Amino acid sequence: xxxxxxxxxxxxxxxxxxxxxxxxxxxxxxxxxxxxxxxxxxxxxxxxxxxxxxxxxxxxxxxxxxxxxxxxxxxxxxxxxxxxxxxxxxxxxxxxxxxxxxxxxxxxxxxxxxxxxxxxxxxxxxxxxxxxxxxxxxxxxxxxxxxxxxxxxxxxxxxxxxxxxxxxxxxxxxxxxxxxxxxxxxxxxxxxxxxxxxxxxxxxxxxxxxxxxxxxxxxxxxxxxxxxxxxxxxxxxxxxxxxxxxxxxx
Amino acid sequence: xxxxxxxxxxxxxxxxxxxxxxxxxxxxxxxxxxxxxxxxxxxxxxxxxxxxxxxxxxxxxxxxxxxxxxxxxxxxxxxxxxxxxxxxxxxxxxxxxxxxxxxxxxxxxxxxxxxxxxxxxxxxxxxxxxxxxxxxxxxxxxxxxxxxxxxxxxxxxxxxxxxxxxxxxxxxxxxxxxxxxxxxxxxxxxxxxxxxxxxxxxxxxxxxxxxxxxxxxxxxxxxxxxxxxxxxxxxxxxxxxxxxxxxxxx
DNA sequence: CGCTGAGTTGAAGTATTTCAAAAGCTGTGG
DNA sequence: CCACAGCTTTTGAAATACTTCAACTCAGCG
Numbered sequence: 001x002x003x004x005x006x007x008x009x010x011x012x013x014x015x016x017x018x019x020x021x022x023x024x025x026x027x028x029x030x031x032x033x034x035x036x037x038x039x040x041x042x043x044x045x046x047x048x049x050x051x052x053x054x055x056x057x058x059x060x061x062x063x064x065x066x067x068x069x070x071x072x073x074x075x076x077x078x079x080x081x082x083x084x085x086x087x088x089x090x091x092x093x094x095x096x097x098x099x100x101x102x103x104x105x106x107x108x109x110x111x112x113x114x115x116x117x118x119x120x121x122x123x124x125x126x127x128x129x130x131x132x133x134x135x136x137x138x139x140x141x142x143x144x145x146x147x148x149x150x151x152x153x154x155x156x157x158x159x160x161x162x163x164x165x166x167x168x169x170x171x172x173x174x175x176x177x178x179x180x181x182x183x184x185x186x187x188x189x190x191x192x193x194x195x196x197x198x199x200x201x202x203x204x205x206x207x208x209x210x211x212x213x214x215x216x217x218x219x220x221x222x223x224x225x226x227x228x229x230x231x232x233x234x235x236x237x238x239x240x241x242x243x244x245x246x247x248x249x250x
Numbered sequence: 251x252x253x254x255x256x257x258x259x260x261x262x263x264x265x266x267x268x269x270x271x272x273x274x275x276x277x278x279x280x281x282x283x284x285x286x287x288x289x290x291x292x293x294x295x296x297x298x299x300x301x302x303x304x305x306x307x308x309x310x311x312x313x314x315x316x317x318x319x320x321x322x323x324x325x326x327x328x329x330x331x332x333x334x335x336x337x338x339x340x341x342x343x344x345x346x347x348x349x350x351x352x353x354x355x356x357x358x359x360x361x362x363x364x365x366x367x368x369x370x371x372x373x374x375x376x377x378x379x380x381x382x383x384x385x386x387x388x389x390x391x392x393x394x395x396x397x398x399x400x401x402x403x404x405x406x407x408x409x410x411x412x413x414x415x416x417x418x419x420x421x422x423x424x425x426x427x428x429x430x431x432x433x434x435x436x437x438x439x440x441x442x443x444x445x446x447x448x449x450x451x452x453x454x455x456x457x458x459x460x461x462x463x464x465x466x467x468x469x470x471x472x473x474x475x476x477x478x479x480x481x482x483x484x485x486x487x488x489x490x491x492x493x494x495x496x497x498x499x500x
Numbered sequence: 501c502g503c504t505g506a507g508t509t510g511a512a513g514t515a516t517t518t519c520a521a522a523a524g525c526t527g528t529g530g
Numbered sequence: 531c532c533a534c535a536g537c538t539t540t541t542g543a544a545a546t547a548c549t550t551c552a553a554c555t556c557a558g559c560g
Contacts, residue, residue, distance in 0.1 A: 051490070069394055071485050075402040079394045092494040093388035099494060100394060119383060125382055126537060129373050136386070138343035143393065144319055144329045146352060150400040152325040155516070186538065195401030197517055219525095219538080227464030235321050240301070244342040291511080405548070436506065447549055452507060 030087075033121040034059050034111035041104040047088055048102040055096045057118040058088040063108015064184050067100045068192065068228055076218060078193040080103070080143060083169060088137060091115060106184045134247045142169075142245040145236075150195050153235070158194040159204045160234035163214070168242050178222045208233075280337075283371040284309050284361035291354040298340055298352040305346045306465060309340040313358015314434050317350045318442065321492055328443040330393060331355070333419060337385060341365060356434045384497045392419075392495040395486075400445050403485070408444040409454045412483035413464070417473040418492050430473045458483075 008154020041047060048054055050069055058065075065082040067090070075124065079100055082088045088110075092099035095115070113121075122129050142165055149158045166183050183190075187205070188198040196204070208214045213230050215223040224230055231238050291297060291313070298304055299483075300319055308315075315332040317340070329350055332338045338360075345365070350442045372379050392415055399408045416433050423429020430488075434492035437455070438448040444456070463480050465473040474480055483489050 069398040071398065071402055071407075077398040077401040079397055089387070091387050092391040093384055093497045094493045095384060095387070095498075097494065099387075099391040119380065123373070123376055123379050126373055130369065134343055134345060135370060137339070137341050137345070137349075138554090141342040141349040143397070147329055147393070147397060147400065148319040148321065148327040150397065151327040151442075152321055157321075188538085192401075198539085199518080200516055203516095203541085206540075243344045244347065247343050248345075438506085448506090448551080449508085450548060453509085453548095456508075 030059055030128070030131075033118075033125060034113050037112050038109055039112045040109045041107065043104055043107050045104045046085045046101065047104060048098050050098060051100050053096050054090065054098050055105070055115050056090075057113050058082075058090075058102075059110060059111040059113075060084050060086050060088065061109050063104040065108075065110075065224070066103050066105050066185075068103065069100055076119075076192045077195065078189065080139070084108075087132070088113065089118075102150045105189075117157065131247075137245045138245050145245065146194075149235075150216075154202045155194075155200055156207075156233050157198055157235055158196065158231050159190070159208070160199060161236065162190065162194050163222065163224070164230060164236060164238070164241065165245065166222075168238075168246055171197050173224065173227070177227065178225055180219075180221075180224055181226065182224065184219045185220060280309055280378070280381075281361065283368075283375060285486050287362050288359055289362045290357075290359045292357050293354055295354040296351065297354060298348050298350075300348060302348050303346050304340065304348050305365050306340075307363050307365045308332075308340075308352075309361040309363075310334050310336050310338065311359050311361060314355040314440070315351050315358075315360075316355050316435075318353065319350055321394045326442045327445065328439060330389070331443075334358075337382065339365065339368075346419055355439075372471075381497075388495050388497045395491070395495065396444075399485075404445075405446050405454045406457075406483050408446065408487055409440070409451060410458070410480050411486065412440065412444050413472065413474070414480060414484050414486060414488070414491065415495065418488075418496055423474065423477070427477065428473055428475055429477065430471075433470045433472065435470060 037060075037144075038061070043063075043168075047058075048056075049063070060082050062084055065086075065088060066078050067080045067082060067088065068076050068078045070076045082102075089101060090098040090100050090102055093245050096126040122132055145161065145165070153161070167173060167179050167181055172179045172181040185193075186198075187201045191198045194201070203214065205214065209216055213224070213226045213228075213233070215225055217223075227238065288311070293313075297308075297315070309407040310332050312334055315336075315338060316328050317330045317332060317338065318326050318328045320326045332352075338352060340350050340352055343458075369422070372382055395411065395415070396408075399411050417423060417429050417431055420431045422431040435443075436448075437451045441448045441451040446450070455464065455466065458480075459466055461479075463474070463476045463483070464477055467473075477488065
């Protein structure tokens, strides 16, 4: 069995994820556009399989989803994570077949809607349309940043970038200079995200903790001790990256 | 200088690319939506730089574009290619800063439009909106396939997949069982696309030609001698992949 | 004819994987 | 409360895939 789930990640103590990456008014727009077909899911639940017919669109209100694809040999690549505020439209070019597997990493919930109805809503609501466009752009931008590092970056750079991306998307550390957040995944899954074996993820992160760049406790409770150092390893400028991958709150 | 261009690729003899990946009626829709601000470009021209402000959207009518990103050390990753019929919206989450560098690989032309006007057109035209949605889904799907292989695939698999993707997008070989097409890039650029050094791209492709899977002549005139074999190396099913990454012609 | 850029090949170096084993945590049942 | 099972993390050692460096060939072009 090649599931992405991990047992102890339902409600995790310590650091909690800060809410949506999208603005509050938008959130209202989206909620009303979606109606209120709220689907709850428990941790580890496979919501959709690569290649499966579906025709549904999801608006995540709570919890984390992993969007992944696998090779025949079972190797899995996590294409992206969806967190509260994100829209997941798994359709491929034919409009109904899912291009990806969607799995819940934590318990949570999502508003669900047939993609046709969703498209009509977007078409009919100019604000919603603009919002969606920005959130699409943000998603593309962060995936492009990751592709760059997947193709040309070292292990250190990939892990550092991934952590910074999490930090920015979760909205952590705008107040403090040592951001702190939790990600509900194990090293194996982080490896599936950045294209490394879990062993190498471990070594890479240990090196960073030994160099006082990170502090990792419990299970992936992360404190970035040296954001500037981490950004250098990742090869990013924190402020520009934030503008690039974080949809502006309207 | 770290340009993507290659000298001899303006108008290439031999095999020619078959036109758009998108339907004919759609093409009309798009052309009229865009108006007729047609911009020509010569091979090698940098059309847009990563991080630059722009706020423009492009509809490619002729020629190839490379969309890329670079690390500080100069290493470049090609995120995608744009071919006739493709829409390029380089904006990142802030709406105006370009997330990518856009460079012309051949001479060609594109219809250009301010993104705001473009958004309004889409908003006001339901057919166009649907079309765009499918073409977005196709783009996402093919990038996800590539990310999977970038993260978890071998060199052989990455190269094989890239070639199959080109073949499908160019619409080659629907009639014959040994598809034939030309790609206007050198091995270095193919390496920047699949995350390998040019040397390793060379070795990998030579192995494939020696095994009678491919035949490569001139400069990247490619004939797939054994599509089934190539598909196995790439780890794809040709028909499903076509449905996944090729927007259906309406 | 000599130059330039692309492709090819070999040899050495390196980053990362794989294999294997042990240590740490968490929850469970006796 | 302890022992045990199951999973994650950690570490070492060997194997491997890919890169880098360097040299050479080849084709097109002034």
